[in-house]
Amino acid sequence: MIQLRARHVWTWQCNHEDLTESHAIQIQPATFHTVFDNRPDLHNTLDLIIITHNHIDHTRALRAVVEQFSVLRYIDNGQLTGTGTANPNWVRANAQTGGRNVVIRQIANTDVTSLPDKNGLTDDTIDPVNCAVTDPKIAVLSGRRDDNPGWTHEDFDNKNNHSIVIRIDFGKASFIFTGDMEQPAIETLLEWYKDTPTLNADVYEVGHHGSHNGTTSNLVEAITPKIAVISIGQWNDGQNSICFFNITLKESHAPRAP
Ligand SMILES: [Zn+2]
Numbered sequence: 213m214i215q216l217r218a219r220h221v222w223t224w225q226c227n228h229e230d231l232t233e234s235h236a237i238q239i240q241p242a243t244f245h246t247v248f249d250n251r252p253d254l255h256n257t258l259d260l261i262i263i264t265h266n267h268i269d270h271t272r273a274l275r276a277v278v279e280q281f282s283v284l285r286y287i288d289n290g291q292l293t294g295t296g297t298a299n300p301n302w303v304r305a306n307a308q309t310g311g312r313n314v315v316i317r318q319i320a321n322t323d324v325t326s327l328p329d330k331n332g333l334t335d336d337t338i339d340p341v342n343c344a345v346t347d348p349k350i351a352v353l354s355g356r357r358d359d360n361p362g363w364t365h366e367d368f369d370n371k372n373n374h375s376i377v378i379r380i381d382f383g384k385a386s387f388i389f390t391g392d393m394e395q396p397a398i399e400t401l402l403e404w405y406k407d408t409p410t411l412n413a414d415v416y417e418v419g420h421h422g423s424h425n426g427t428t429s430n431l432v433e434a435i436t437p438k439i440a441v442i443s444i445g446q447w448n449d450g451q452n453s454i455c456f457f458n459i460t461l462k463e464s465h466a467p468r469a470p
Contacts, residue, residue, distance in 0.1 A: 244258070261286050263286075264377075265289055266288060267392065271297070286315070287337070318356070319355035319356065321357045322358065323352075324355055334351040350378065352379075354377035377401060387413055387417070390431075395428055
């Protein structure tokens with residue numbers, strides 16, 4: 213099983229021909245217990261966790277998940293200071309304790325841009341699953357930037373802009389996840405892939421929880437999604453205020469921080 217993003221939990225399960233989404237808002241151990249209770253053949257094992265960036269709303273329950281289940285691989289962008297980094301640092305410190313054997317990986321953007329082709333970065337850690345029926349293909353399209361590509365200092369210090377971007381191809385279906393990436397980083401991403409079909413996908417998980425700064429018209433035109441999925445908190449939880457993104461109008465509303 214693969215789990216993508218700590219806040220937005222998507223599951224791909226071998227032996228199922230179709231994508232299964234667990235409809236979880238954040239990683240909560242209860243979510244995984246629910247999945248595993250129905251799939252004892254998975255042996256409480258997560259092949260991969262990817263944290264797009266280390267903000268607390270993406271890492272809050274990471275330690276509990278790693279403690280309660282068998283996690284084989286863990287990927288983040290390697291930014292390990294500031295809010296939300298306690299659990300990513302705990303995973304690193306405890307990758308080999310308590311009977312665990314977690315492969316730790318951190319991805320910088322140069323890992324992606326140094327490739328000869330602009331198809332994204334993939335290997336056995338990023339894409340560890342080989343399913344017989346429909347084998348998902350997982351690639352990382354962007355990672356932590358060590359050099360400022362021309363953003364303001366504020367934008368460069370904003371961890372959202374260093375989000376890992378993920379593409380998944382699952383049979384004939386394709387998916388793009390941009391994490392909480394905001395406008396400056398989106399523009400840089402678009403510039404890199406402008407002459408390629410790499411961003412073109414069927415399903416777009418709307419960036420930054422549907423915030424106005426997580427999606428641009430140019431991004432939507434590059435992805436040309438058929439389906440947009442927004443992962444947000446409860447309508448009235450005070451943190452994730454009501455927001456919506458209208459693909460037709462190419463507008464989004466509701467500012468959000470972080
Ligand atoms: Zn977030």
